[in-house]
Amino acid sequence: MNPFPQDHCLICHEIIRPTIGWRAIFSIETEHLICQPCERKLERIEGETCRICCRPFHLIDEKFRKGDLCHDCFRWEEDVEWQGFLEKNTSLFLYNDFLKEVIAKFKFRGDYVLAKVFAQFFTKKLDQLAPAILVPIPLSEVRLYERGFNQAVALLVESGFVPSEILTRIHSEKQSKKSRLERIHLQQVFKVDTEITLEGQRIVLIDDIYTTGSTVRHAAKLLKRAGAASIQSLTIAR
Numbered sequence: 634m635n636p637f638p639q640d641h642c643l644i645c646h647e648i649i650r651p652t653i654g655w656r657a658i659f660s661i662e663t664e665h666l667i668c669q670p671c672e673r674k675l676e677r678i679e680g681e682t683c684r685i686c687c688r689p690f691h692l693i694d695e696k697f698r699k700g701d702l703c704h705d706c707f708r709w710e711e712d713v714e715w716q717g718f719l720e721k722n723t724s725l726f727l728y729n730d731f732l733k734e735v736i737a738k739f740k741f742r743g744d745y746v747l748a749k750v751f752a753q754f755f756t757k758k759l760d761q762l763a764p765a766i767l768v769p770i771p772l773s774e775v776r777l778y779e780r781g782f783n784q785a786v787a788l789l790v791e792s793g794f795v796p797s798e799i800l801t802r803i804h805s806e807k808q809s810k811k812s813r814l815e816r817i818h819l820q821q822v823f824k825v826d827t828e829i830t831l832e833g834q835r836i837v838l839i840d841d842i843y844t845t846g847s848t849v850r851h852a853a854k855l856l857k858r859a860g861a862a863s864i865q866s867l868t869i870a871r
C-alpha cells in the first residue's frame with residue numbers, strides 16, 4: 634500500500650476529499666488519483682452500443698442504426714475492402730468536452746501523469762481482453778519527437794502491460810486534421826515489422842480515441858492480412 638496516497642487530483646489539482654462511509658472504511662480501495670467531481674465528468678459508455686465500434690445507440694437517431702450496427706460500421710462492413718477486419722472496439726468514455734480537454738492535456742501538452750489516471754480504468758479491461766498481443770497505435774517519428782511519448786504506449790505501460798510495438802506509421806500527417814473521407818481513403822498508413830508470428834494470434838490495438846475508426850481499421854486490415862486471427866481495439870474515448 635502506498636503510505637503517501639495522492640492528495641491532489643491529477644486532473645484539476647484540487648485536494649481529493651476522502652470518501653466517508655462504511656464502504657470506504659472496510660474496503661481496501663484503489664488509490665484515488667482524481668477527485669469525485671472530475672470522475673463524475675467522465676461519462677462511461679454504458680447501455681446498448683454498436684456491436685463493432687461501441688457507439689451508444691441512445692445517442693444516435695434510430696435511422697442511423699442498422700440492426701446491431703451503427704450506420705458508420707454498416708458502411709465499413711458493406712465495403713468488401715474493409716469488411717471483417719475489426720472485430721470489436723471497446724471505448725471507456727464518451728468524448729465529451731471535459732474528456733477532450735483532458736486528452737489534449739495528456740497528448741498535446743505532454744501531461745504524462747494522466748496516463749496513470751486512465752490506466753486505473755484500462756487495467757481492468759485489459760485483464761478481460763487477455764491473453765492477447767497488445768499493440769499500441771504508433772506515432773510518426775516526427776510526432777513522437779514533438780510529444781516526447783506515445784500516449785498508447787504510456788497507457789499500456791502505466792496499466793502494467795507490455796506493449797508490442799510491431800507497427801510503424803508510414804504517413805505522418807495528423808489524423809485529427811482530416812475529414813472522414815480523407816481518413817478512409819488513405820493509402821496504407823502503417824507497416825508491420827515483427828519477429829513474432831502473428832498466425833492465429835488475438836490482437837488488441839490500443840489508442841486514445843476512436844473517431845471514424847479509420848486508424849484502427851487500417852491497422853486491423855494489415856495485421857489480419859499478416860495472419861492474426863482476430864483484432865479488437867481499446868480506446869479511452871469514443
Ligand SMILES: O=P(O)(O)OC[C@H]1O[C@@H](O)[C@H](O)[C@@H]1O
Nearest residue numbers: 808809843844845846847848
Ligand atoms: O482514425 P479515427 O478513428 O478517425 O481517429 C482517431 C485517431 O486520430 C488521432 O487523433 C487519435 O490519436 C487516433 O489515433
